[in-house]
Amino acid sequence: MVPRPRNQGSKDLPPNLYRKTDRRNGVTYYTYRDPVTGRMFGLGKDKDAAIREAVAANYADVLKPNLVSRMAEPVREKGKTFSEWLSEYEALYAAKDLSIHTVRSFKSRKQRLEDAFGHIEIKLIRTMDVATFLNGITKEGKAHMSKVLRSMLRDVFTEAIAAGWCDLNPVDATKAARTKVKRERLSLALWKAMHEEADRPWLQRALELGLLTGQRREDVRSMKFADDNDGHLHVIQSKTNARLRISTSLRLEAIGLDLKTVIKQCRDRVLSKHLLHHSRSIGGMKAGAPIKLDTLTRAFAELRDRAAAKIGVTLSDNPPTFHEMRSLAARLHAAEGRDPQKLLGHRSAAMTDIYKDSRGTEWIDVA
Structure with missing residues (x-):
């Protein structure tokens, strides 16, 4: 020029x-x-x-x-990547004193976020990037996983803002995927058929404890005789660490059983610490050893299928699991005038209402 x-x-x-x-x-x-x-x-x-x-x-x-x-044009210094922040976030997450199951789930979800955003500078991740990632998972038919990852990703950015790694949370403007629960509810009629069909004492006791107490599979399996004292069964929930004292006088008229009687029936000729235990040595398990979770899951599923066939019930592609006894317990206790929220260990009544929903499997009585 x-x-x-x-x-x-x-x-x-x-x-x-x-x-x-x-x-x-x-x-x-x-x-x-x-x-x-x-x-x-x-x-x-x-x-x-x-x-x-x-x-x-x-x-x-x-x-x-x-x-x-x-x-010359100023050279922008490269910012820290999402992957670098995830390492920091993992340390914060570990300090929350969570259950083993929750920690295991966190690791698999963390890896999915790492694969999607790890190489990108955390300040450059946009709402469109997050929405595209979540929508892709939803289109795979994994709406629930999309919802879970959105919640985790939102917390990741919230903590990053607090630590000064970025200024905005790109997840806030996204919408959570709509999820429809596919698993079938367990009816009282099917439960009774399963209870009658159960061919192992510990399996019958598992059904009774699960329905009376409304506790999760892991917590029912972990119950010990030492937890029964002062007229209460003491339960520390593995998922939430909620500490419950369930009166052993608790009774469900719908099945004609009370907790004290069921605990007493758990005792047999074998000396064991656990309410649910093997009454004789089988395979690699010694008499008195606790029932493994996988064993409990398989036995429940096999018993459910046999009982359903016996009473002529057609199960869906997503039949009820052991966890569905928790929902049935909430409905039965509520029907008998008890508040199931405390029994289930929920912090909010809204969560209990979800469990009380029969999803159309029960008749509604109209006076």
């Missing part, structure tokens, strides 16, 4: 260098004009130094830092 005509006061200066005198104090300042962009750069009051920098800028033949480097 041809420089503009020089005025008389700049004849002794190299191209693109100009001087200007401040009328207030009489001091002369020098300015360089980039011939390509037209940007102006102040070079101070030292004429000789200004001339040297202008010449260097015009011919770009000086390696040391000078006007050439000052004219």
Whole structure:
């Protein structure tokens, strides 16, 4: 680009260098004009130094830092990646004193987030990136997983903001996937058929304890005789660490049983710490050893299928699992006038209401 005509006061200066005198104090300042962009750069009051920098800028033949480097676009420093923050977040998460099951679930979910966003700078992750990721999982038919990952991802960014790693939470503007629970509810009629069909004492006791107490599979399996004292069965829930004292006088008229009687029936000729235990040695398990979770799950499923066939009930593609006794317990105790929220260990009544919903498997009596 041809420089503009020089005025008389700049004849002794190299191209693109100009001087200007401040009328207030009489001091002369020098300015360089980039011939390509037209940007102006102040070079101070030292004429000789200004001339040297202008010449260097015009011919770009000086390696040391000078006007050439000052004219260049600033290089943005690369920010920290999402992967780096996940390592920090994992330490925060571990400090929450969570159950083994929750920690195991966290690791698998963390890996999915790592694969999707790990290489991206955390400050550059946009709402569209998050929405695309979550919608992709929903389209795979995993709406529940999409909802769970959204909740976790939202907390990840909330903690990142608190730690100063980013300024905005891109998850807030996204919508959670709509989920429809597919698992079939367990009816009282099927439970009674299973109870009658059960061919192992410990399996009958598992059905009774599960329905009377409304506790999760892991907690029923972990119950010990030592937990029964002062007229109460003491339960520390493995998932939430909720501490429950369930009166052993608790009774369900719908099945004609009370907790004290069931605990007493758990005792047999074998000495064991556990309410649910093997009454004889089988395979690699010794008599008195606790029932494994997988064994309990398989035995429940096999018993359910046999009982359903016996009473002519057609099960869906997602038949009820052991966990559905928790819902049935909530409905039965509520029907007999007891508040199931405390029994189930829920913090909110809304969660209990979900368990009380029969999902259309029961008749509604109209007076």
